Amino acid sequence: MENRSTKVVVEHHLAALLSGDVSDILQDYSDNSIVFTPDGPVQGLADLSSLFTAFLSELPEGSLAMLEVLREDYNGDAAYLLWSIPGLFPLGTDTFVVAEGKILTQSFAAYRQE
Helix, strand or coil: CCCCCHHHHHHHHHHHHHHCCHHHHHHHCCCCCEEEECCEEEECHHHHHHHHHHHHHHCCCCHHHHCEEEEEEEECCEEEEEEEECCCEEEEEEEEEEECCEEEEEEEEEECCC
């Protein structure tokens, strides 16, 4: 999976997230990957697995099917996504840095509507 472009990696990440398959999501990360979240940084495959498992388990069934990517920007090894899940997350954003076909760094923030 090395030498995949930033866009290919991010598109795979989105598809894997939408499928809800944590093992597929983790294919885009390595033990050196770090995700910055509002609760603090998460690093390494084991902790990322826990992060994505918890995130997916907290979502109401079918909510990911409503995900709307509002903006997608790519520049070399960096990508920015602005997204929404109507009725749940009116606004969310992810920023990625991809190196050697893996997400090296990601930041994630979203406003959750209660």
